[in-house]
Amino acid sequence: MNDGDAIVLFSGGQDSTTCLAWALDRFERVETVGFDYRQRHHVELDVRPVVLEAIREQFPHWAGRLADDHLIDLAVLGQVSETSLTRDVEIEMQENGLPNTFVPGRNLLFMTFAAAIAYRRGAKHIVTGVCETDFSGYPDCRDDTMKALQLTLNLGMDTRFVVHTPLMWIDKADTWHLAHQLGGDALVDLVREETHTCYQGDRSLHDWGRGCGKCPACELRAHGYQRFIAKSATCADIGHD
Template sequence: MSKPTKAVVVFSGGQDSTTCLFWAKKKYEEVIALSFDYGQKHSDELICAKEICKKYGVEHHILDMALLNQLAPNSLTRADIEVDKEAPETGTPNSFVDGRNMLFLTFAAVFAKQRDIHVLVTGVSQSDFSGYPDCRHVFITSLETTLTLAMDYEFEVITPLMWIDKKETWKMADDLGVFDVIRQETLTCYNGVRGDGCGDCPACRLRRRGMEAYLSERK
């Protein structure tokens, strides 16, 4: 495979995927963002993703993944399930959506192949994976092999954030010149609040701790 010039970014409109989107825009000549509607309670993230792509000139598509909501009830899709404030001692948090990253990357791969694109970019991180097993390096490398074998087409799944924490993710955004974009225009909050979020859910606390740690060193 020659040096890739195109990439598909799995894009939620949150801090991590938006940082990866701008990272990809620097690295590849053509970038397409792919979002997924799986019945998430904070559906404003899809509006957020659409607005970011329109504002910064990125081709954007939203795929219907409503079946995932039916198969895997969780606190991100069901109004009657509150998000765990703390990670459980055993098992995964109730904000974990079974199969989500596997399905998203699989559909992204199918989409990419039709466009003659070999590179998939996703914002998962083993350093800040919140107990989600499908954010681990071992899963990503396994799926990369599986997708390549399944379609007889070479895929490369790139994870720019895999080995860095939230503090370093904020630094990456700053180095890319999009710190304010990430802080003000993205939606990471499990309760659907843009920017700095609700401040109380696990996603907001993780994001805020990382930002405060980075800003304290940047001064």
């Protein structure tokens, strides 16, 4: 197992793109994996290669570290999921207190397949963009879940994976800030102009990025960007004093 190799769960969205940059800044060789589970916002799968190519072109110091990309067909997940991300139904809260955008078992499956690839490729590190701060209540995004998965995967595959969650304790404004720390304005612009988070699959361009501007994912991203811009302006003003 190579301590310098990592597998990044990469959807083509803001969080996973930021995590990819985080991994490229730390590890010698980084592979990516995405999942086609017949998601409603299927356009994110079209965005993935565009973002990867842009990273290679715009960040030459990372290009040599960015290796193979894997796309896994998980159609079965869509077949067993009655959610607003796998069916054309209105996004709403459920009686159990979770939004119907929650796809039961999704991150558990994602992490298992990512670990299987890591095992085959000899990579020690697995990086995912789950977060407890802006996680919409999804139980499979919690820190406890990730720690339990790391233990389970290591026991089940008799190895020593390390699961990294760079966004676990930060909000969307801080995620924008992290992207800026890692890649400056160029990475922030790439996230804005190319990545996809919108549940509706809308690619309309706003100052905060592409999306419908109304779904929970867009609202979270937009509010985070506004706080990031406001904080950046405040810091700039202080720096000029």
